[in-house]
Structure formats: C-alpha cells, structure tokens
Amino acid sequence: MEDPLEVRRAHRVIDALLHRHPKVANWAYGFTPPEHGTVVLVHRRVYILPNRLGWMFGATLMLLLVGSINYALSLGFALTFLLAGMGLAGMVHTARNLARIAVSVGRAEPVFAGESAQFRLYLDGRAGHDRPAILARHVASGAQLVVDVPGNGIAEVVLAVPAARRGWLPLGRVMLETHFPLGLFRAWSFVEPDARCLVYPRPERSALPPQSAEAEAGGVRSPTPGNDDFAGLRGYQPADSPRHVAWKAVARSDELLTKQFTGEASAELWLDWQLLPLGLGPEQRLSRLAGWVLAAERRGVRYGLRLPGVELPPGRGDAHCNAALQALALHQP
Amino acid sequence: MSAAVPHPLSPGSRAVGARDLAWLTGSLVLVAAPHALRAPWWLMLLTLCLLGWRFWFALNRAPLPSRWLVLGVAAVAMLGVWMEYRTLFGRGPGIVLLVLFAGLKLLETRTHRDAAVAAFLGYFLIITNLLYTQSIPTAALMCVALFTLTATLVGLSAPQRGQRANLRTAALLLAHAAPAALVLFLLFPRVQGPLWGLPQDAYAGMTGLSDSMAPGNLSSLAQSDAIAFRAEFAGQAPPHAQRYWRGPVLWDFDGRTWTIMPAAFTTFAPPQGGTRYSYDIVLEPHNRPWLFALESAASLPDRSRMTLDGQLFATAPVRARLRYQASSAVDPAPGAGEDTRLLWRARRLPPDSNPRAAALAAEWRAASSNDAEILMRAIAFLREGRYTYTLEPALLGAHPVDDFLFASREGFCEHFSSAFVFLMRAAGVPARVVTGYQGGDLNSVDSIITVRQSDAHAWAEGFRAARGWVRVDPTAAALPGRVDVGLARAVPRRESLPLMRRPSLEWLRGARDRWEALAHVWNVWVLGYNPERQRDLMSLVGMRDADWRALTATLFSVLGLMTLALLAWSLGRLVRPDPVQRAWRAFCRKLAARGVARAPYEGPRDYASRAARALPASRLAILRIGVQYIRLRYGAHPSRPGVVKLRRMVRGLRLA
Numbered sequence: 001m002e003d004p005l006e007v008r009r010a011h012r013v014i015d016a017l018l019h020r021h022p023k024v025a026n027w028a029y030g031f032t033p034p035e036h037g038t039v040v041l042v043h044r045r046v047y048i049l050p051n052r053l054g055w056m057f058g059a060t061l062m063l064l065l066v067g068s069i070n071y072a073l074s075l076g077f078a079l080t081f082l083l084a085g086m087g088l089a090g091m092v093h094t095a096r097n098l099a100r101i102a103v104s105v106g107r108a109e110p111v112f113a114g115e116s117a118q119f120r121l122y123l124d125g126r127a128g129h130d131r132p133a134i135l136a137r138h139v140a141s142g143a144q145l146v147v148d149v150p151g152n153g154i155a156e157v158v159l160a161v162p163a164a165r166r167g168w169l170p171l172g173r174v175m176l177e178t179h180f181p182l183g184l185f186r187a188w189s190f191v192e193p194d195a196r197c198l199v200y201p202r203p204e205r206s207a208l209p210p211q212s213a214e215a216e217a218g219g220v221r222s223p224t225p226g227n228d229d230f231a232g233l234r235g236y237q238p239a240d241s242p243r244h245v246a247w248k249a250v251a252r253s254d255e256l257l258t259k260q261f262t263g264e265a266s267a268e269l270w271l272d273w274q275l276l277p278l279g280l281g282p283e284q285r286l287s288r289l290a291g292w293v294l295a296a297e298r299r300g301v302r303y304g305l306r307l308p309g310v311e312l313p314p315g316r317g318d319a320h321c322n323a324a325l326q327a328l329a330l331h332q333p
Numbered sequence: 334m335s336a337a338v339p340h341p342l343s344p345g346s347r348a349v350g351a352r353d354l355a356w357l358t359g360s361l362v363l364v365a366a367p368h369a370l371r372a373p374w375w376l377m378l379l380t381l382c383l384l385g386w387r388f389w390f391a392l393n394r395a396p397l398p399s400r401w402l403v404l405g406v407a408a409v410a411m412l413g414v415w416m417e418y419r420t421l422f423g424r425g426p427g428i429v430l431l432v433l434f435a436g437l438k439l440l441e442t443r444t445h446r447d448a449a450v451a452a453f454l455g456y457f458l459i460i461t462n463l464l465y466t467q468s469i470p471t472a473a474l475m476c477v478a479l480f481t482l483t484a485t486l487v488g489l490s491a492p493q494r495g496q497r498a499n500l501r502t503a504a505l506l507l508a509h510a511a512p513a514a515l516v517l518f519l520l521f522p523r524v525q526g527p528l529w530g531l532p533q534d535a536y537a538g539m540t541g542l543s544d545s546m547a548p549g550n551l552s553s554l555a556q557s558d559a560i561a562f563r564a565e566f567a568g569q570a571p572p573h574a575q576r577y578w579r580g581p582v583l584w585d586f587d588g589r590t591w592t593i594m595p596a597a598f599t600t601f602a603p604p605q606g607g608t609r610y611s612y613d614i615v616l617e618p619h620n621r622p623w624l625f626a627l628e629s630a631a632s633l634p635d636r637s638r639m640t641l642d643g644q645l646f647a648t649a650p651v652r653a654r655l656r657y658q659a660s661s662a663v664d665p666a667p668g669a670g671e672d673t674r675l676l677w678r679a680r681r682l683p684p685d686s687n688p689r690a691a692a693l694a695a696e697w698r699a700a701s702s703n704d705a706e707i708l709m710r711a712i713a714f715l716r717e718g719r720y721t722y723t724l725e726p727a728l729l730g731a732h733p734v735d736d737f738l739f740a741s742r743e744g745f746c747e748h749f750s751s752a753f754v755f756l757m758r759a760a761g762v763p764a765r766v767v768t769g770y771q772g773g774d775l776n777s778v779d780s781i782i783t784v785r786q787s788d789a790h791a792w793a794e795g796f797r798a799a800r801g802w803v804r805v806d807p808t809a810a811a812l813p814g815r816v817d818v819g820l821a822r823a824v825p826r827r828e829s830l831p832l833m834r835r836p837s838l839e840w841l842r843g844a845r846d847r848w849e850a851l852a853h854v855w856n857v858w859v860l861g862y863n864p865e866r867q868r869d870l871m872s873l874v875g876m877r878d879a880d881w882r883a884l885t886a887t888l889f890s891v892l893g894l895m896t897l898a899l900l901a902w903s904l905g906r907l908v909r910p911d912p913v914q915r916a917w918r919a920f921c922r923k924l925a926a927r928g929v930a931r932a933p934y935e936g937p938r939d940y941a942s943r944a945a946r947a948l949p950a951s952r953l954a955i956l957r958i959g960v961q962y963i964r965l966r967y968g969a970h971p972s973r974p975g976v977v978k979l980r981r982m983v984r985g986l987r988l989a
Contacts, residue, residue, distance in 0.1 A: 074467060092896065
C-alpha cells in the first residue's frame with residue numbers, strides 16, 4: 001500500500017463503491033459529513049493494516065522461527081517471540097499515535113480562482129506523549145504535509161488546495177496517516193470538517209470603464225471624498241483603510257484619525273454587468289468585473305456594482321472590495 | 334485526482350538520513366562482531382571497509398556506487414569465501430556470506446525501506462550468533478544489538494524526532510513486548526527439531542570423546558577447558574577417586590589406534606550391591622549418541638539403551654543440551670560371565686606389532702600361574718618403571734607401545750591404558766580400554782560437579798573368570814596422585830595446563846564457581862526449555878497431556894488478553910472529558926431530545942435562557958443548571974460537591 005499509485009488505485013475502487021452507497025460510506029468512515037466543530041478521532045475511526053515492510057517483517061519472523069525449531073535454539077525462540085511481541089506492541093503504538101487526536105479547522109482566507117486555498121487544520125494531541133510523523137493529506141487534491149504533534153500541544157497543518165472555480169470551496173475529505181513507531185503498520189483515518197473557502201472569480205486585467213453617466217450629468221460637485229487632495233482629518237471609522245490613518249497624528253495624541261482627501265477622481269464609478277459586451281459569457285463577465293473591482297480599489301475611486309438581481313451602492317475600502325468580490329463569487333446567473 | 338504525488342511517509346521513497354545510517358551501521362557492527370572471532374579476517378576487514386565506504390558516501394553526499402560495482406564486489410567476495418571453505422553452503426560459509434551481504438546491502442541503502450530491510454537482516458544475524466553459543470554474555474550482547482536495531486527502526490519512521498526520544502520509544506516497545514514474548518516462549522507448541530537435514534558442518538566445533546583413541550588424542554582434548562557435563566547428586570557425591578564416568582569402550586587395536594566395536598545392545602541387568610548414588614546430568618551437546626554415567630549404571634535414563642560393554646546410548650546423537658536422571662552403584666558385587674566370542678575379541682592383537690612388549694608379556698605368562706598374578710606383575714612393572722605423566726609426550730614410532738614402555742617413558746593416560754591392555758592381551762588375559770572422564774570439580778556455590786574435557790581419561794578393564802570385568806587404572810597405578818587430586822597436581826608445573834587448572838589461580842576458580850553456578854541455572858531453565866519441560870509446566874498449572882491444540886488455544890487467549898491490556902493502556906493515557914463537561918453534555922442531549930439543540934456558537938447562558946423560554950414548564954430547573962455549570966466551568970474554585978450537585982440536577986431534570 002506504499003506506492004502512491006497503488007494507494008490511489010485501491011482508493012478509487014473503494015471510493016466508487018462507497019460513492020454509490022453513502023450510508024455504507026458513513027458507517028465505514030465512522031461519521032456523517034460534514035462534521036461540525038472539533039472532531040475527535042476515536043478508535044473506531046482509526047484503521048490499521050500492516051504495510052509492505054510489515055509483511056517483510058512477518059516473513060523474517062517466520063524464517064527466525066523455522067531456524068529456531070530446526071536448530072533447537074532456545075534463545076532463537078526467545079528472540080523470535082520478543083520480535084513478535086514487539087510487532088504486536090508496535091501495532092498498538094501505531095494506532096495510539098493517531099487515536100484521540102482532536103481535529104479542528106481554522107478560517108481559510110478567500111482566494112482568487114486559480115490560486116490555492118490555504119486550509120488550516122489544527123491537530124490537538126490531547127495526550128502527554130508526542131505524536132511524531134503524522135501525514136495530513138487532502139484526498140481530492142493530494143495536497144499533503146507531515147507534522148509532529150507535540151505532547152500536550154497543537155500542530156498546525158496548512159493544506160494548499162487548488163481552487164479552480166469561483167464560489168464556495170468545501171475542504172472535503174482529509175486523510176490522517178501514520179507509520180510511527182516501527183514503520184511496520186499503516187494507521188489511517190478520515191475526517192471531513194465543515195470548512196470552506198470563498199473563491200473569487202479569476203480577475204481579468206482590463207481598462208476601467210468610463211465613469212458613469214449619472215455622475216457626469218449630475219453637474220453638482222459635492223466634495224466627495226477622493227484620493228487626490230488632502231482635505232483635513234476626521235475621527236477614525238472601522239471601515240477606513242489603514243493606509244489613510246494619520247499615523248503622525250496618532251503619535252501625538254492617542255486618538256486615531258483618518259486623513260480625508262477630495263479630488264477629481266472621486267467621481268462614482270458603476271461596474272455594471274449590463275455594460276459588458278454581449279459576446280462575453282457569464283464567467284468571463286464576472287472575471288472582468290472582478291478585475292475592475294481590483295483596479296478601481298487600487299485607483300481609490302468610489303465604485304458600485306450592479307449584477308442581475310444585486311446592486312452594491314458605491315463605496316470604497318477593503319470591506320467594500322471584499323463585499324463586491326463576494327457578490328461576484330457567489331453570483332448565480 | 335491529481336498527478337502522482339510522492340507519498341511522504343512511504344518507506345520506498347523517503348531517503349535515509351546520516352543519523353539513522355550511523356545507528357544502523359553501529360548495530361550491524363555489533364551483531365557481526367562475535368563472528369569476527371570465527372570468520373576469516375580478510376572478510377571481516379572487507380565488511381568493515383564496505384561500511385566505511387558507505388559512510389564516506391553519506392558524509393560527502395555523493396551518489397552511491399552503481400549496482401554493477403556492488404555486484405562485482407559481491408562476486409569477488411563470494412569467490413574468496415569459496416577459496417576459504419571450498420563451498421558456499423553450510424553453516425560457516427553461509428553465515429560469513431550473510432555478514433558480507435549486510436555490508437553490501439548498506440552500500441545500496443538509499444531509502445527508508447532499504448535501511449529497514451538491512452535492520453531485518455541484522456535481526457537475522459543475531460540468530461546466527463546463537464548457532465555458535467547461547468551463553469549469558471552472548472545473550473547480553475545480542476540484547477544490546479536488538480535494542481539498537483529497534484531504535485534504528487524507530488528513528489527511520491521519525492527522522493525529525495530527537496534520538497533520545499526515539500531510544501525511549503524503543504525501550505517502551507521492548508518493555509511492552511516482553512510479557513508477550515514470555516508467554517510465547519512458555520506456551521508456543523514446541524517441536525523437537527530438526528525439520529530437515531542440517532548442513533554437514535552444523536555441529537562442527539562440538540568437542541568430546543571420539544570413537545577411537547590414538548596417541549595424542551586425549552592429551553589434546555585434555556587441554557580444553559570446555560564443559561563436558563554437569564552432575565547434580567541427590568545426596569553426598571562419591572569421592573574424587575571413585576568418580577569414573579564411563580564412555581566408549583575400545584576393543585580393536587591395529588598396532589596404533591584403538592576403536593570401538595559396532596554397538597550391540599543388551600537387555601539391562603542392574604548390578605547388585607555397592608554404594609548407590611542417584612543424580613541428574615546435564616550433558617553438553619557432543620554430536621555422539623553416548624551418555625555418561627558413573628560406573629556402574631544402576632538404572633537406564635529415559636530413552637536410552639545399554640551396549641554389551643556397559644555403555645549408555647541415547648537414541649540419537651546429542652545435539653542439544655540434554656538433561657537426564659541416572660543412578661549408579663560404585664564397587665558393585667562381581668558380575669556374571671561373558672560371551673566367549675567377546676572374550677576372544679578381547680584377546681585379539683595385530684600380528685608382529687610391538688615385539689618387545691609382546692615378549693615381556695609372554696615372559697609373565699610363563700612365570701605366572703593365573704591371570705590375577707599377571708595383572709599384579711603388570712601393575713608393579715608400571716609403578717616401578719618411573720614413568721612420567723605429561724600432556725606433551727614425545728612422538729612415537731611404528732611400535733608405539735614399545736616406544737612408550739622402553740624408550741620415551743613418558744605419556745598421558747592413553748599411553749598407559751593402551752600399553753597395559755596390550756600387555757594383558759599379549760599375555761592372554763582378556764582386556765579392553767575404557768574411555769570417559771575421571772573426577773570433576775565440585776562447585777562450592779551450588780554443589781554441582783562440573784566435568785570438563787580436561788577430565789578426559791582412559792583406563793582399562795581386565796576379565797577374570799571369578800569376578801567378571803575388573804577396572805584397572807594403569808595411570809593411577811603408575812602415578813597414584815592422578816586420580817586422587819586430578820590432573821593439575823599430576824602434571825609437572827612447567828607444562829601448559831589449561832589456565833583454570835593451575836593451582837596458583839585458586840581465587841579465580843572461586844569466581845568461576847559462582848559464574849558457572851549461574852550458567853547452570855541459565856542452561857537448565859532458559860536453554861533447556863524443551864517439549865518435555867513444557868509438558869511439565871502445563872501439568873503444573875493443571876493441564877495434563879496438553880497437546881498443541883490446547884497450547885495454541887491457551888496461547889491465543891493469553892495473548893488476546895495482553896493485547897487488550899495494551900489497548901487499555903493506550904486509551905487510559907489519553908485525556909477524558911471531565912465530569913463537569915460530561916454532565917453538561919448530558920443536559921444538552923436531554924434538551925436536544927425535546928427539540929432545543931444547542932447551536933455551535935451558543936454559550937451556556939444564551940442556551941439556557943433560550944431553552945427556558947422554549948420549555949416554560951421546566952424554566953427554573955434549566956436556568957439553575959445553566960448557572961451552576963457556569964459557576965463550575967468559569968468560577969475560580971470548582972468544588973467537588975458542586976460537581977456532584979450539577980450531576981444530580983441534570984439527572985433529576987424532567988422535561989414535560
């Protein structure tokens with residue numbers, strides 16, 4: 001079962017079988033996905049089988065036993081039986097290395113399609129002894145990492161799962177595996193924590209659209225906040241970008257202040273689904289809109305987003321940008 | 334499914350690190366070290382060079398030599414082994430090749446799996462050492478090797494972990510293995526080997542008496558300190574001078590060499606009279622079927638027969654340490670007559686051999702009236718001849734008896750007995766040579782008599798019509814001290830006695846006595862555990878006539894219990910939820926059964942108040958449980974009565 005190809009072949013057959021019978025799958029894996037909160041790998045969920053080295057060790061034991069019988073070697077028997085006992089103890093130790101680990105998930109920061117979602121898993125040993133050489137492997141993508149869980153401590157595993165499409169990316173099934181301490185047995189277990197990562201559409205680089213007609217036609221130039229000219233200080237609001245915090249002023253007084261700017265570019269920009277060329281497919285539209293959102297944010301203009309059924313009033317800043325990207329990610333055309 | 338991702342824990346793909354390689358090499362050196370005393374020196378040197386070469390590669394991070402080069406080295410080494418032994422099979426060359434292959438395997442060890450296979454080979458090499466000796470020091474050395482090999486395996490599967498922690502894990506594993514090993518050792522159904530024919534040289538190096546005696550045989554055997562057997566007497570042991578342990582009886586003489594006659598067995602007739610002794614003997618393997626007992630054996634040990642000339646035979650060559658019960662009568666009443674064909678055989682001599690001795694014997698015959706007188710004359714002749722007892726006698730010519738009696742006048746017991754029996758036969762008196770052991774050391778610690786190869790002795794028996802076969806010890810006759818005090822006093826000081834036999838090393842012998850008492854216990858209780866002892870043990874615990882099925886069933890039930898105990902240990906060490914948490918969970922389950930499940934984000938206060946609103950009938954009880962839980966969970970000093978109270982409140986909660 002060592003060979004990665006072999007593992008995959010065996011998995012594929014079993015997976016196909018279990019896919020057809022989800023109830024059997026839930027029984028076999030010992031849980032019903034997805035699992036909320038902290039998942040404890042009880043013994044029932046830990047599988048163990050000898051690996052190829054284990055079988056070779058068994059063959060060595062047989063040789064030793066036959067040699068001991070043939071030559072009537074009392075100490076040969078003692079050696080053979082001590083090694084057999086060690087194999088037995090090794091089996092229990094291997095299962096122990098995995099059993100009762102508590103798996104919890106951390107927050108996965110949103111990523112753009114085409115990047116890798118960084119899922120954080122926390123393995124809590126919950127035991128006085130350390131648990132070395134534990135492999136966490138994302139079943140679907142093959143992303144994997146080996147960690148040592150310290151005694152009475154927590155190890156963090158970051159699984160980089162490729163995010164191909166926009167929308168919610170569920171973590172899916174993760175396999176935990178160990179061969180410690182003797183390398184003769186492979187113990188493994190599956191978890192499917194309730195973790196997901198938001199995947200924004202892949203941003204397309206393109207020029208920003210002209211500013212909206214309403215803003216130009218309006219004529220009245222109210223001093224809308226912009227990026228160009230410094231206009232004064234005001235009290236800090238949580239939505240303000242850290243780039244605009246007046247750090248020098250903060251150093252003088254304890255109060256957080258935000259610099260205010262006005263400018264020509266402060267005109268409102270509408271990023272509108274309807275304004276895109278008709279020939280574009282929905283995914284391409286979302287990609288271009290995502291690119292525009294990023295470009296507009298970089299420029300510092302106030303921008304609003306119009307999608308069929310969704311309208312985001314103009315705004316600026318990280319929260320606004322994230323909201324716009326989330327709307328694009330989750331849009332159902 | 335993604336493209337092929339290498340499995341990071343797979344032993345087949347993980348490279349082995351320098352630390353683990355060092356441990357592996359050290360373990361293999363430890364295992365192979367005892368073989369260095371036996372194997373040809375150049376091969377050990379070659380193996381060491383291979384190990385050193387592998388290390389050079391590891392330190393320089395150089396790619397390992399090509400497979401062809403390794404195969405070339407293997408071929409050259411095998412040729413060398415063939416030149417040394419003229420064969421590649423058998424125990425000696427086979428083991429030497431295994432040691433060599435361990436070195437070669439290391440040279441192509443790249444991955445975790447290669448290293449683990451080399452470690453398995455190391456386990457196997459341990460048992461090859463046991464083929465030669467199973468003594469306590471070997472066992473201790475092999476225990477160390479077993480530990481380091483196991484630590485190597487642990488290190489291989491946790492390369493990032495400190496070696497100190499790995500050593501601890503290895504020790505823990507072996508400690509957990511020990512009870513199972515003991516149970517397996519005691520209960521595994523034992524089969525008496527061998528399962529098939531063993532190589533020709535399997536029992537090479539076992540020393541002991543042989544079935545023939547030529548000048549120089551015994552004196553070379555007498556320089557060995559190896560133990561022949563140990564005897565444990567039920568009461569008082571007979572004095573040193575009466576301890577003649579009978580071995581092969583030699584009948585046929587070709588002028589130089591005495592040989593046994595083909596074994597012919599008789600129905601056992603115990604001797605009458607004499608002083609009785611009963612004792613246990615633990616016989617070291619000597620690859621011959623004969624057993625030793627004091628003259629004259631008064632009972633037959635289990636599974637043994639007696640030959641016409643009074644020697645005990647086991648049913649098969651003794652190739653493992655054998656324990657048997659025996660009893661003997663010292664100085665029994667005169668025996669019966671003897672078959673005339675045998676008496677004829679006991680007078681036979683080759684023609685024209687040793688003419689001077691033959692002439693002397695004929696002279697005695699003419700001057701004597703009966704056989705007893707001839708016997709007395711011979712003894713007197715030897716006593717007055719001023720013969721010298723030596724372990725390094727002069728080489729003898731074509732007529733060895735003549736040369737000894739009249740020229741060199743020095744010899745070992747084989748010369749004396751051979752000459753005496755020759756003289757008797759030449760004078761017409763039936764006589765035969767008896768080989769065996771004489772004496773033995775009484776161990777001051779456990780009162781066990783240890784008989785060594787250096788106690789090997791040869792004496793004679795003459796036949797007299799009225800008394801049957803009578804023992805005559807010509808060596809004792811010529812040198813009275815030999816049988817009373819043993820070899821050490823009888824041999825002149827300047828000669829090279831075995832180290833321990835030298836009188837000046839008395840203090841060393843005391844230490845050796847203690848050590849040998851320990852070794853005896855080891856031999857009897859550890860090495861001597863065989864199918865019979867297993868049966869004895871089983872009947873001790875009430876299982877009479879335990880066959881292999883009963884043994885297997887017992888074995889598996891005990892092993893199963895042990896595994897369960899181990900599992901309980903592995904669970905018990907893990908943290909269990911505390912009683913407060915368990916009570917709270919029970920509370921949540923009760924409420925969930927009424928449709929008010931706790932949301933994952935909900936704290937105890939919010940949950941309790943929501944549940945109280947949903948189930949107004951039990952409002953107060955629910956709120957109080959919430960408050961109690963918060964006090965215990967987040968309070969400064971959770972008290973034991975508080976926990977009990979919470980548990981009672983949860984148990985008493987009745988939801989309408």
